[in-house]
Amino acid sequence: MAKGKVARTEVSPARSRQVLVLQGGGALGSYQAGIYEALHEGELEPDWVVGISIGAINAALIAGNPPERRIARLRAFWEEVSSSFGTRWAPLEAYRGFFNQMSATLALACGVPGFFEPRVLSWFGSGNIPSILSIYDTRQLRRTLERLIDFDYLNDGRTRLTVGATEITTGNSVIFDSTRQKIGPEHIMASGALPPGLPPIEIEGSWYWDGGVVSNTPLQFVLNEAESNGDLVIYQVDLFSSRGPLPRTMLELNEREKDIRYSSRTRFNTDASMKAHKLKVALKSVLDAVPQDFGPVEDIEYLRASACENSVVVIQLIYRKRPYEGGSKDFEFSRPTMIEHWTAGMTDGTRFVDEHHQLMARPRALGVTVIDPGMRDDRGA
Secondary structure (H helix, E strand, O other): OOOOOOOOOEEOHHHOEEEEEEOOOHHHHHHHHHHHHHHHHOOOOOOEEEEEOHHHHHHHHHHOOOHHHHHHHHHHHHHHHOOOOOOOOOOOHHHHHHHHHHHHHHHHHHOEOOOEEEOOOHHHOOOOHHHHOOOEEOHHHHHHHHHHOOHHHHOOOOOEEEEEEEEOOOOOEEEEEOOOOOOOHHHHHHHOOOOOOOOOEEEOOEEEEEHHHOOOOOHHHHHHOHHHOOOEEEEEEEOOOOOOOOOOOHHHHHHHHHHHHHHOOHHHHHHHHHHHHHHHHHHHHHHHOOOOOOOOHHHHHHHHHHOOOOEEEEEEEEOOOOOOOOOOHHHOOOHHHHHHHHHHHHHHHHHHHHHHHHHHHOOEEOEEEEEEOOOOEEEEO
């Protein structure tokens, strides 16, 4: 090996653990269900599912049911929450923007079946903390989760589940993980308790809001644990794209701002983790060449504990919006739109599965490699 070069051992991602990472995004979440159906049909079942907000609900529906029941439970949830508008007819394309806005307005005024409903006199400062601090009531959601998720199955360790929330009084991100605690409906509801619409959730004396208040993408948690989990292949399903055109109207401005805000530094987190992981891999390679008796033992042991040697492949699958969608796309729950999102996820996921064997057949250097099938972007560190 040439002096000054760091060995770059190649590994096969085929031996890696499969991780499904699901971003928050409200009504857009049926796209994630379509992606999962494609992965399921391609026999790419995840070992670990991680979610924020609506991603946490989808993640719990996946981890909380055996593989043969997951699609049916995802479909049952999305058909229920999209059952109040447009179930018997689809609008003409020319009127689709108006139809979507009417559907979103209906959700705001009347709530969403199986999910949330408006509170009576909730703005007048009376009652307990949830009613004072929210516009809607989510007791329907709890009943839906209890009906569609087998929490005994979820907690028996077959598929790891991780969901993120925000602790209100500290402002810190909090992770609920099935390998560390028993997960119940309240943990899933906490991850999706987006203020001021949805109420905060109390768990063991602390109150929580939606994990997206701090970060809408839970990828960072997975990458932070990467070195302790061996080689990983991460399917990251985002519902908001950080890329987009310059707005031309105030309505487009609102949508573009929301896309940027909720894409939530995904690219920044990934790039930072790539650099950190590259440093850890290089450190491991250098330490392997250091004599055992070199330097203070405590310092060498600390460096060895900080080093790692594994491969992480991040595959980014990002929803691409329709021309008629606007700033209300994350709370537009009509049946035609739900089906469109699910079908788009199925299409994108199937395209990726078809390419999967070529993508995964290429050996990967130790470190983080990012693949965006939609943009044909392949970056490594």
